[in-house]
Amino acid sequence: MNNNFEHIQAAHCESGVTRNLLKNIGINKMTEPLAFGIGSGLFFVYIPFIKINNGPAIAFRSMPGIIFKQTCHSLGIHVERKKFSSREKAQQFLDDRLAEGKAVGCQVGVYYLPYFPKEYRFHFNAHNLIVFDKEGDNYIVSDPIMDQVTSMTSYQLERVRFAKGALAPRGQLYYAETNHEVTDEQMKKAIQHGIKKNVFNMLRIPGPIAGVKGIRFTANKIKHWRDKFGLEKAGLYLAQLVRMQEEIGTGGGGFRYIYAAFLQEAHAYHNNDELLKISEEFTKSGDLWRTSAVQAAGIYKGRLGTQQDFNVMGDYLLEIAEIEKQAFEALSKLKWQ
Numbered sequence: 055m056n057n058n059f060e061h062i063q064a065a066h067c068e069s070g071v072t073r074n075l076l077k078n079i080g081i082n083k084m085t086e087p088l089a090f091g092i093g094s095g096l097f098f099v100y101i102p103f104i105k106i107n108n109g110p111a112i113a114f115r116s117m118p119g120i121i122f123k124q125t126c127h128s129l130g131i132h133v134e135r136k137k138f139s140s141r142e143k144a145q146q147f148l149d150d151r152l153a154e155g156k157a158v159g160c161q162v163g164v165y166y167l168p169y170f171p172k173e174y175r176f177h178f179n180a181h182n183l184i185v186f187d188k189e190g191d192n193y194i195v196s197d198p199i200m201d202q203v204t205s206m207t208s209y210q211l212e213r214v215r216f217a218k219g220a221l222a223p224r225g226q227l228y229y230a231e232t233n234h235e236v237t238d239e240q241m242k243k244a245i246q247h248g249i250k251k252n253v254f255n256m257l258r259i260p261g262p263i264a265g266v267k268g269i270r271f272t273a274n275k276i277k278h279w280r281d282k283f284g285l286e287k288a289g290l291y292l293a294q295l296v297r298m299q300e301e302i303g304t305g306g307g308g309f310r311y312i313y314a315a316f317l318q319e320a321h322a323y324h325n326n327d328e329l330l331k332i333s334e335e336f337t338k339s340g341d342l343w344r345t346s347a348v349q350a351a352g353i354y355k356g357r358l359g360t361q362q363d364f365n366v367m368g369d370y371l372l373e374i375a376e377i378e379k380q381a382f383e384a385l386s387k388l389k390w391q
Contacts, residue, residue, distance in 0.1 A: 058078075059074075059078055059157050059184075059186040059187070059196065060074070060077065060078070061074070061196040061198075061202065061203045062074055062077070062198070063198060063199070063200065063201050064086045064198035064199060065086065065199075065308055065311075065312055066086070066090065066095075066115075066198075066199070066308065066309070066312060067181050067182040067183065067197070067198055067199055068093075068095070068115075068118065068119075068121045068122060068182045069086045069087075069089045069090040069093065069095060069121055069312065070086055070182075070198025070199065071122065071159045071182045071183065071184055071198055072084070072086075072089040072093065072121055072122045072125050072126075073085060073086045073088075073089045073198075074157075074184060074196060074198060075122070075157055075159055075184060075229065075230050076089070076125070076126075076131070076230060078157045078186075079131075079230050079232075080235070081129070081131070081236050083236055083238075083241055084125075084236075085319060086312065087312050087313075087315035087316040087318075087319050088241075088245070088316060088319055088320075089121060089125050090121060090309075090312045090313065090316055091245065091248050091249070091252070091313060091316030091317070091319075091320065092124065092125045092128055092129075092244045092245060092247070092248035093116070093120060093121030093122065093123075093124045093125040093248060094116060094120065094121075094124055094248050094251040094252040094255060095115050095116050095120070095121045095252075095309065095312070095313075096114075096115065096116075096252055096255075096256065096309055096310070096313045097113065097114065097115050097116045097252075097255055097256070097264070097265070098113070098114055098256070098264065098265060098266075098268045098269050098272075099111075099112070099113050099263055099264040099265075099268050100112050100263050100264075100268050100271060100272040100275070101263060102263075102275070104220065106177070106178070106219075106220055106294070107176055107177055107178075107294065107297075108290070108294075109290060109291050109293070109294025109295075109297075110291060110294060111220070112272070112294065112295055112298045112299075113298065114298065114299060114309050115309055116255070118161055118180040118182070118221060119135070119161070119226075119228070122159065122182075122228060123135075123228075124248065124251070125244070125248075126230055128240075128243070128244035128247050128248065129236050129240055129241075129244055130232070130234075130240065131230050131231075131232045131234075131236075132230070132231040132232040133228060133229070133230060133231065134228065134229055134231050135226070135227070135228040136225075136226065136227055136228070137223075137224040137225060137226045138224060138225035138226075139224070141212055141215075141216055141225065144212075144215060144216075144225030144227075145208060145212065147227070148160075148185060148193075148227060149188065151227075151229065152185065152186070152187060152188050156229050157184050157185070157186040157196075157229065158184065158185050158186070158227050158228070158229045159182055159183070159184055159227060159228045159229060160182070160183055160184070160185055160211075160215055160223070160226065160227045160228075161179070161180065161181070161182055161215075161223040161226040161227075161228075162179070162181050162182070162183060162214035162215055162217065162223055163177065163178065163179040163181065163213075163214050163217025163218075163219070163222075163223065164176065164177075164178045164179070164181045164214075165177050165178070165214075165217065166210070166213045166214050166217065167181070167197075167214055168206060168210050169197070169200065169204045169206075176297070177217075177219050177220075179217050179219055179220060179221040179222055179223055180221050182198075183195055183196065183197040183198070184196040184197075184198070185211070185227075189205075191207055191208050192205040192206065192207055192208075193205060193206050193207075193208065193211050195211075215227075238323060241323050242323045242324060245320045245323055245324065246324070246390055249320075249385050249388070250386075252382070252385075253382050253385050253386045256378065256382045257379065257382050257383065257386070266375050266378050266379045266382070267375075269371050269372075269374055269375040269378065270371070270372060270375040272295075272371055273368040273369070273370075273371035273372045273375065274368060274372075276292070276364055276367050276368040276371065277364055277365055277367075277368040279291055279292075279364060280359075280361055280364045281361075285359050288353070288364070289353050289354040289356075289359075290354070292350040292351075292353050292354050292367065293350070293351075293354040295350055296347050296350045296351055296354070299343060299347055307340040307341070307343035307344040307347065308340070309340075310336045310337070310339045310340030310343060311336070311337060311340040313336045314333040314334070314336040314337045314340065315333075317329045317330070317332055317333035317336065318330060318333050324390065324391065325391070326388060326389070326390075326391070328384065328388055329388070331384075332381050332384050332385055335377055335378075335380065335381040335384075336378075336381055338377055339374050339377045339378050339381070342370055342373060342374045342377070343374060345370060346367060346370035346371060346374070349363070349366060349367045349370060350367055353367065
């Protein structure tokens with residue numbers, strides 16, 4: 055069993071899990087912002103033809119698992135990741151790893167998490183937590199967005215590990231296998247690689263629905279939602295955007311603040327003051343995402359509802375798209391020492 059695991063609260067589930075799992079194997083240089091940035095966690099995608107909770111799929115971060123995978127890969131740390139068709143095999147594999155003293159990350163559904171407040175429970179299957187011990191039939195859980203460790207019975211854990219629906223986790227678990235010292239030079243290279251990957255994802259990824267182009271695409275769609283869907287359905291779509299932005303994994307504004315912190319911490323490894331200037335732009339973007347969430351909530355709750363209100367909402371996203379475009383273009387031009 056793993057009695058030395060240290061639970062540290064985080065702003066976002068996967069970057070928090072990444073930091074805590076790596077710290078558990080002795081990688082003390084890792085912080086949550088560094089994990090988020092090295093893992094190229096910042097993203098945006100709007101997928102209207104996929105529905106989650108009767109609204110369009112909207113994501114403000116990379117696909118589940120990418121942050122942990124890329125962070126470890128960039129630092130030369132071997133990762134084991136498993137999915138299961140059998141619930142019995144999934145539990146046995148987890149039990150075996152716990153018996154070896156390993157802390158294990160799990161992708162789970164939110165809806166049936168017993169320690170989540172009811173207002174935060176809905177069908178979202180890309181949450182991450184750590185299981186690090188077992189006492190009888192209770193698994194000891196470190197969920198990084200909670201302030202302290204908790205526990206779940208084997209039935210409760212199985213239920214969330216095998217939640218149904220979009221992004222069904224299928225018992226997925228993962229952990230870092232290698233335990234070795236990470237040098238400052240490795241951190242420098244990992245930071246550089248993470249930034250370059252994020253530049254590609256936000257500026258150069260093909261298609262109109264992802265990255266900066268996706269933010270702009272969504273902004274223009276929002277301006278037509280009222281006429282196309284009617285006020286009630288358009289309000290529900292905006293509620294979906296706010297839910298994904300502010301209630302699931304810190305969302306639009308919070309992710310931009312974490313990325314700003316990443317660039318500030320990256321400055322300690324790459325002595326380039328441009329990193330600090332660009333960091334300020336992501337803080338501006340985060341502020342605007344939060345302002346747009348207030349506007350969207352006003353429409354959903356009926357305080358606002360005119361076409362002009364939808365136009366203002368769309369214009370916020372157009373301004374955000376331009377800020378992030380300029381910021382990532384500046385990152386693409388950085389001179390690395």
